[in-house]
Amino acid sequence: MKTCLVVDDSRVIRKVARRILEELDFEVVEAVDGQDALDACDRDMPDAVLLDWNMPVMDGLEFMKRLRAQEGVEQPIVVFCTTENDMAHIRTAIEAGANEYIMKPFDREIIEAKFVQVGLI
Numbered sequence: 001m002k003t004c005l006v007v008d009d010s011r012v013i014r015k016v017a018r019r020i021l022e023e024l025d026f027e028v029v030e031a032v033d034g035q036d037a038l039d040a041c042d043r044d045m046p047d048a049v050l051l052d053w054n055m056p057v058m059d060g061l062e063f064m065k066r067l068r069a070q071e072g073v074e075q076p077i078v079v080f081c082t083t084e085n086d087m088a089h090i091r092t093a094i095e096a097g098a099n100e101y102i103m104k105p106f107d108r109e110i111i112e113a114k115f116v117q118v119g120l121i
Helices: 011-023 034-043 060-069 086-096 108-117
Strands: 004-005 026-031 048-049 075-082 102-103
Touching: 004 011, 004 034, 011 026, 011 108, 026 034, 034 048, 034 060, 048 060, 060 075, 060 086, 086 102, 102 108
Parallel strands: 004 026, 004 048, 048 075, 075 102
Antiparallel strands: none
16 A cells, blocks of 8 residues: 655644545555654655645755655655645746645545656556
């Protein structure tokens, strides 16, 4: 079973994403911010990361930069999932190593389509 790390400071968003991803046969791990997510990746690197941008402690972009800087580990697919929807943010995320970008609010069809596009499903 593939694993997905859901990184969002909103408990509601994590819960909704968990339900959708479990229906898509993913094992789900949750993190509340970028530092929590890095710690989770150090323990067990997931196959995918569904990542919010704006969080306390460490934001999603900083998390992704640190994740992508790690050498000698198999890198997960990273899908940003955020309210930041202007082209500058999207370009910044892709240039920093994001594989895909989802706008909030999202639903099962959106997550499933993006995960199919990046080869997770």
